[in-house]
Amino acid sequence: MRPRTASVEAAAPPPERVARDRHWSADLRDTIFCAGVLLALLIVLDAARGELTLPRTALWCALAVLLFAVLLPPxxxxxxxxxxxxxxxxxxxxxxxxxxxxxxxxxxxxxxxxxxxxxxxxxxxxxxxxxxxxxxxxxxxxxxxxxxxxxxxxxxxxxxxxxxxxxxxxxxxxxxxxxxx
The missing domain is CATH 2.30.29 (PH-domain like)
Structure with a gap:
């Protein structure tokens, strides 16, 4: 007599359907662009006036990061x-x-x-x-x-x-x- 082998496969639960905001990456790009443009404009204006220093550059970078944080969509x-x-x-x-x-x-x-x-x-x-x-x-x-x-x-x-x-x-x-x- 042949031994019975159980070839019953455990039924895996169906994968969970997860939906995401399809436009989030474009919004992230726009946020990065706005913060980058602000930073570039502030640095260019300071450089044109001859007032660009390391502390002012750090201040402008902090301002750009703050703008990024405010505009970043969830x-x-x-x-x-x-x-x-x-x-x-x-x-x-x-x-x-x-x-x-x-x-x-x-x-x-x-x-x-x-x-x-x-x-x-x-x-x-x-x-x-x-x-x-x-x-x-x-x-x-x-x-x-x-x-x-x-x-x-x-x-x-x-x-x-x-x-x-x-x-x-x-x-x-x-x-x-x-x-x-």
Missing amino acids: KVSAGQGWLASRGLLRTKRVRTDRLISVRWIDGVSQRLVLRDLYGTRVEIDPTVLTANPDLWALLEHGAHISCQTGLMTCGATALRQLSRRVDSETAHLLFKISGMR
């Missing part, structure tokens, strides 16, 4: 049930399937504030979601789960507004690509 990524925003110093991750609130913050630039059941708070620029439908789809799926389970106490209106905005941007892009506009 890197947004999302997966099944989470959304992360990585800034210059730290990463904040919110559970989208455990959201309790979604709010708009109006001001110089609009922000979408997501807060989960564990107290984590992430602010993101809504244009990142409108420019990256895959990020929006993962956020929307998680938020839908939060609404269904009754965790989300406020934010359904903000999500509907954002959904209309994403749909409008997507339709506009499709018309543009197809040559209908």
Whole structure:
């Protein structure tokens, strides 16, 4: 009699789908360009006036680094049930399937504030979601789960507004690509 060999392969879980901001690297290039141009202009102006010294050069470099830090956009990524925003110093991750609130913050630039059941708070620029439908789809799926389970106490209106905005941007892009506009 032949011995039975188990050739049962362990079913590996499907790889997690992770979406990232496709435009972040271009924004990073723009940030580096702006800081570099500022530094070059300040050094050229100082050199033209004959006032370029080592301490002034260090000051201009520090100013360029400060501008870079202010302009650097956070890197947004999302997966099944989470959304992360990585800034210059730290990463904040919110559970989208455990959201309790979604709010708009109006001001110089609009922000979408997501807060989960564990107290984590992430602010993101809504244009990142409108420019990256895959990020929006993962956020929307998680938020839908939060609404269904009754965790989300406020934010359904903000999500509907954002959904209309994403749909409008997507339709506009499709018309543009197809040559209908």
